Amino acid sequence: MITVSGWADTVLVCIVLTSFVLLGSSRLGACIRVVAFQGVLLGFLTLAARQDDPSLRAPILALVSTGLKGVAFPWLLFRALRDANVRREVEPFVGYGLSMLIGTSFLAGSLWLAGRLPLPSPTISPLVVPVALFTMLVGLFLIVSRRKALTQVLGYLVLENAIYAFGVGLVEGTPMVVELGVLLDLFVAVFVMGIAVFHINREFDHIDADRLSALRDWAG
Amino acid sequence: MIPSLLLIPAVGGVLAYFVRRAGPRRALLVLAAVAHAGMTAATWRVEPAPAWGGWLELDALGRMFLTITSALFLAAALYGVAYLREEGHGERRDVEEGFLFDNAPEATFTACLLLFLAAMTLVTVSQGFGLLWVAVEATTLASAPLIYFHRHHRSLEATWKYLLICSVGIALALLGNFFLAVAASGHGGASVRLVLPDLIARAPGLRIVWLKAAFLLFLVGYGTKMGLAPLHTWLPDAHSEAPSVVSALLSGALLNCALLGIVRVQQVCAAAGQAAFGQGLLVGFGLLSMAVAAVFILGQADYKRMLAYSSVEHMGILTLGIGLGGGGTFGGMLHAVNHSFTKAMMFLVAGNILTRYRSKSTEEVRGVLRALPASGMLWAIGLFAITGSPPFGPFLSELTILKAALDQGRAGVAIAYLILLAVIFVGMATAILGMAQGVPRDARMTARAREPLLRVVPAAALAAVVLLLGVYIPPAVRTALEDAARALG
């Protein structure tokens, strides 16, 4: 019988794989679906983490977060994408192959760094901290290295996923209201960002964030 | 009392969205602002009871910041009524590039203003770190539509940068929250609630490595929101493209809320005996912010952008003060108060200038003293206040910080501080005095226009407060600041 750690390990490895797919994928629609899938995986992780908690907290939280990340966010983002009417390609600054190689170095770095941090007593799997660190770095990298505003939103979502994974893996005692509040904030943030992307497209006819450069202090 | 402090602006915001006619809506705005200010004043008299099991509580520091927020919002609301009356709806011509643009619906604007106030109030009353995080993120989300009031590409760009950079920063602060929770987790037993009084009580038992890591993340995360260099890149854009009413609130109230996040975690660190760890970092960030601001203020062509960089500078000054510890912390906290009132006043006056001259350039605007006498005088007064000249409040706080640096024997820090202050004074004085004096380019403006009262009185009231704080600090304020300083080590 595969233990709790086994299940959690598999989910965490899948999360790593989804991050790599995000780094190497060129289609915006595919990227949005992968981020949604990552959210669903985090729901599984929540269930795996709170296996010994008899109350209904964990299933409710997993349900809400899966619903938000797996259903609501992709719906919002697809709507923004459809209204934006731009080429549905990612258009990176850093090529896909190089991005994946950089991702590999992030992974190695996170595994090394996590080995130096003294972990508190029970965590569901020793992989939680490195995977969360790695996903965080991937999220930040996506924000910086991709051209379109929508991919910046996706990078932000991946960053939030990573931090959520940290929370689920390490912390036991946060009141549910606060966790729900975090999720609510996230929802409103994505909602507002979706509206902003729509406005950016209407205003500029593109959603390339690197071309938003009218406000600057250096001339030229 | 605390729930009503939160509910008044929240309910008001929701209602304002649905009110059709402009007149009642503006009245609702002012009413909510007055009610909120009244309740805040009442908290100085009657100690409000903690709500929600200790998660919401108004301690001395929180009350200080709440008062600042409430007073600024009242001034902004009154000014805003006059502003909306003039700018309200219809197409306008952009002052910089000459295209036509719309403004956002006034209902959205008013609703977001009130929700913004509710979120900021929540920040000041939160004692729990998780709730604090939710509130700070809520302020980002509530203020983004406010920045995008003028619907054109520059403000959209500013809004996008604001939204993304601040959200990423705040996400890092969330990670800091989790690290703090790990630091507080019990050794095989009950973990500590992430509520400030509990954490301070149990401080010696916290895991130090995780606490330090949490502090770093809070510093970077909330520091982004606060405008510390090098994380400040969104600030000049957002504060200059937003309408002046909103800029006043952003610079005056919101930056303080972000500061509150850092201060809370420093309180925990100090209780755990780790105050010295953070202080070196705070001094470094403070000086860096001042330096970056100084570089960009010299020769700045846009006066609102100049005011925004001045906000970066002052956040740097007060971070420096907190980082010095001891008397410096008192100075830093006092500076937060002084800066808020001064900067808000400056932005409101800048709004008057912009409306009248239809230009954002420091080169083109001339003769404000002649064209807008009251605003011009406030503009010149504001220059002296903001750069730290006596008899205004910022002078006292900056002097206190300098004294603390010298007391600690940190000559290098003191010298750098003075040089940067001087550079900034030169930069801002040339710009602002140049704008105030002389003769307006357009001769028609010399005919003294009637300045609406509502546009001048709020700014004048704020200026009066700054002057008052320069000569006399009310004992209640002094005690609150000293308490805060003591709690920070």
Added chain:
Amino acid sequence: MSGGSILPLLLALGLAPLLLGVINRTKAAVAGRVGPPLLQPYHDLRKLMAKGAVYSRTTSWVFRAGPVIGLAAVVVAAALVPLGAPALVAFPGDLLLFVYLLALARFSTVIAALDTGSSFEGMGASREVTFSTLAEPALLLALAAIARKTGSLSLSTMLPHVTVGVWAQAAPPLALVALALLVVFLAENGRIPVDDPATHLELTMIHEVMVLDHGGPDLACILYGSALKLWLFGALLIGLALPVHSGHRWLDAGAPALGMLLLAVLTGLVESSMARLRLLSVPRLLVGAGVLSVLALLLVLR
């Protein structure tokens, strides 16, 4: 050097062309055709051996030696790979020898192609080498991950040690290694989605174009060599993915052989259902396989 069984080598030499036949038959079945007979590759080899060869005046001895060296290298490599029984030749580090023998085979094909002096074949050679540059780290790292997990550096001890118990304990890394090896299998043997073995269009050829000028016995050597290479990569994959160690000699040998045939059917299905990737996307796929291997290695090292 430990003595093993000659069975894996005999199975490889005998059954390798059958794999090609199974793949072609599967593709035909999916397309609704009858397809060539299963033993067609054997007939092709027989036919080619009976023909004479024509050599261009611009070629040298390299061109004639290429196919022979390639075949020799692959046959020696076949002696290193276990399939149900330990290989004929086994010693610690033989996995490196295996990889390098296959590299030698590839090198000899490439250099024979360059020897013709034709730019067309040069183009194919450069594409082939580019893809192999990216696929070889994936292969080596995947083998390194298995080596680390089982604690031995010899193919003949590594693969039999991957039992059901090892799978249950370390499923994620082993699954990742299997996936990476599958991608390498498809890439190194010129299968869709990396290369289309049935294409006649110049722009899309990679493997085919390198062997365009060979004829007769040389072509037979190349064809047989590529079938053997297919078998060897498949043996690696089956050895990893099908942990059958019951102790019965015939069952232990028969189950992997059956697995090889199933793998051939799977390849046929994959080829029928996917289109060939754009040439510029193939490096991404191979880097992805490399990343999977690295991930597996990191998980095993932890």
